[in-house]
Amino acid sequence: APHQSLAALEPGGHLFPLGRRSQLLQDGPRLLVQIHGLPLAQAAAQSPAPAELLLSNRTPEKAQALAQQLGATVSDNETIAQTCDYIFLGVKPQMMADLLARLRPILSRRQEGFVLVSMAAGLTLQRLGEMAGLSCPILRIMPNTVCAVGAGLTLYVPSPEVTEEQLSAFLTLMSASGRLEPLEEHLIDAGSAVAGCGGAFVSLFLEALADGAVTCGLPRDKARRYAAQMVLGTAQLALQSDQHTATMKDAVCSPGGTTIAGVRALERGGFRSAAMEAVIAAYEKTLALKS
DSSP states (O other): OOOOOEEEEOTTTOOEEOSTEEEEEEOSOHHHIIIIIHHHHHHHHTOSSOOEEEEEESSHHHHHHHHHHHTOEEOOHHHHHHHOSEEEEOSOGGGHHHHHHHHHHHHHTOOSOOEEEEOOTTOOHHHHHHHHTSOOOEEEEEOOGGGGGTOEEEEEEEOTTOOHHHHHHHHHHTGGGEEEEEOOHHHHHHHHHHHTTHHHHHHHHHHHHHHHHHHTTOOHHHHHHHHHHHHHHHHHHHHHHOOOHHHHHHHHOOTTOHHHHHHHHHHHTTHHHHHHHHHHHHHHHHHHHTO
């Protein structure tokens, strides 16, 4: 089989690769590495396609610590840019142009093909191509943090230059991350507002549920576990049964019972509207990043 490798760049300029010769370069804020790069790196490390994961970071100790965690090898930026077949660009949108300008000289000298993979919110395939200044295949993806445990959802759209072979190899390499779903580019921003940002909203909901249970006397560790398991099971039921969530809610709410009393309290607090506004606010922020 042909040599395969992936690399990705995180906010601040990380490049992290994944594949049969996977490489990860991180030289930005630790938090953003964890949000964007680490989940995909963890998924790639578990890929059914054998992969060697290489890491680079401006702080050697951080690179070494992550390399030990993932069973990877510490590398450097130049090696990653020169050898990776898939280069993940996980930087903030406002940092993308500078990052690609620094990579362009190395990439322009490459004889073998490679694919740029962007995780930057709001940057279209056309804009990414303009920033790269190269005629090359580009994949725009929007993953989420639960890719790290194989339960993620990664939305993706390829540029016309991406071949079927390149796309197939990418999907195989990232299959351990969870679901990978193609989506028209004009819907990517809306999809990310719920599938990507929604993880934070659900985490806040879980925390609130646990706080309520603790107030009622339940120990904190049990409250957190019960809330998380309930959300996990509810999500699985919604996906596997294809029931409308209103039907699922009604099935739990018996007349005059405890659950409907709780639903009433949520409606009184504007829960449904707050959730809708959170998604819309995230979407509008993404649109603002384009200007």
